[in-house]
Amino acid sequence: MKFASFVHMRLADYINDLLYRYDCVIVPNFGGFVTNKIGAKVDENANAIYPPKKQVTFNAYLQHNDGLLANYIASTEKISFEKATEKIAEEVDTWKNQLETGTITVAKVGTLTRNEERKLLFEPNTSTNFLIDSFGLAQAGATSVEREDAQVAEVVVLDEKKEGKVIPLVVKRAAAAAVAVGIIYAGWSGVQNHNEQQEFLANQQKEIQAATFVIDSPLPTIDLKVSKEEPKNFHIVAGAFQEVENAHNKVNELKEQGFDAKIIGENSFGLTQVVYGSYHTKESARTALLKIKEDVSEEAWLLEK
Incomplete structure (x- = not known):
C-alpha cells in the first residue's frame, strides 16, 4: 500500500x-x-x-x-x-x-x-x-522595423561619342551599372569555360578512340539457384502505436532483449503494429507465444496475416 x-x-x-x-x-x-x-x-x-x-x-x-x-x-x-x-x-x-x-x-x-x-x-x-x-x-x-522606399538616384552621363552634343542619360539605380558589368564579365567567362571544355572533351575522345581493350580470358558464367522461402504468416504482436516513432522505439527495445522484432504495418484502426517475431507455422508461433506470455508480457497475442 x-x-x-x-x-x-x-x-x-x-x-x-x-x-x-x-x-x-x-x-x-x-x-x-x-x-x-x-x-x-x-x-x-x-x-x-x-x-x-x-x-x-x-x-x-x-x-x-x-x-x-x-x-x-x-x-x-x-x-x-x-x-x-x-x-x-x-x-x-x-x-x-x-x-x-x-x-x-x-x-x-x-x-x-x-x-x-x-x-x-x-x-x-x-x-x-x-x-x-x-x-x-x-x-x-522583437522590435518592428519600418522600411522606406529608397530614393531613385539620378546620374547625368555625357555621351562623348557625338561631337558637339551633350546627351543626359538617367540611370535610375547606380547598382544597375555594377550588375551590367557583372553580367558581361560572367558571360565572357562562360564563353571561355565553354571553349576550354569543348577542347578538353575533343582530346579525351581522341584518346578513347586510340585505346584498344582486349579480354583474353573472360570470366565463366555462374548459375545461381535461389530457393523460394515459405512466407511467415504468423506473428506475435507486442503492441500497436499511433505514433510511428514509438513503434520504432519498441522495436529497438525488443531487439535489445533478443527478439527478432519488426513493424508489420498498420491495423484496421490505423495503428502501427510491432511484433516480437514472425513464424512459418502456427505451431511454432504458439510455442513462442506461450514462452513470451510466461517470461515477458501477458499482453502478447497471436496474429495470422
Whole structure:
C-alpha cells in the first residue's frame, strides 16, 4: 500500500518525463497525451518571438496499453511489468473518482476536467515546452522595423561619342551599372569555360578512340539457384502505436532483449503494429507465444496475416 500511494503522487510525473522523449504517452483505460511539433512564430501584436515547441493534446480514445508507461515505471521502480500495470490501473480509478467532483493537474502537462456532457476536457500548460531541441530557448522581444522606399538616384552621363552634343542619360539605380558589368564579365567567362571544355572533351575522345581493350580470358558464367522461402504468416504482436516513432522505439527495445522484432504495418484502426517475431507455422508461433506470455508480457497475442 505504501508503493500505491507513491505511484499515486508520481504517475503524473512519469507522464511528464516521457513526453520529453516520446510523441505519445498512453494511460491504459484512460486516454493518451499526444504532442505535435509547431515551429517558431512571431506575434506582431505583442512584438514577441516564440521558439519551436511541442503542443500537448489529449485523446480519450487512445486507451490500449502499448506498454510504454508501464515499462518506464517498472524500470524506474525496479518492479515487474505486471505490477506496474496494476498500479497504473489503481491510479486511473482514483483519477476517475476525482474527476466526478473536481479537476486533475497532471504535473506540468496540463489539467483535466469533465464538462456537463461528462466528456473529458484538457487544458495544456502553455508555459511548458516538451521539445528538447528548444531547451534553454525562451520568448524573445522583437522590435518592428519600418522600411522606406529608397530614393531613385539620378546620374547625368555625357555621351562623348557625338561631337558637339551633350546627351543626359538617367540611370535610375547606380547598382544597375555594377550588375551590367557583372553580367558581361560572367558571360565572357562562360564563353571561355565553354571553349576550354569543348577542347578538353575533343582530346579525351581522341584518346578513347586510340585505346584498344582486349579480354583474353573472360570470366565463366555462374548459375545461381535461389530457393523460394515459405512466407511467415504468423506473428506475435507486442503492441500497436499511433505514433510511428514509438513503434520504432519498441522495436529497438525488443531487439535489445533478443527478439527478432519488426513493424508489420498498420491495423484496421490505423495503428502501427510491432511484433516480437514472425513464424512459418502456427505451431511454432504458439510455442513462442506461450514462452513470451510466461517470461515477458501477458499482453502478447497471436496474429495470422
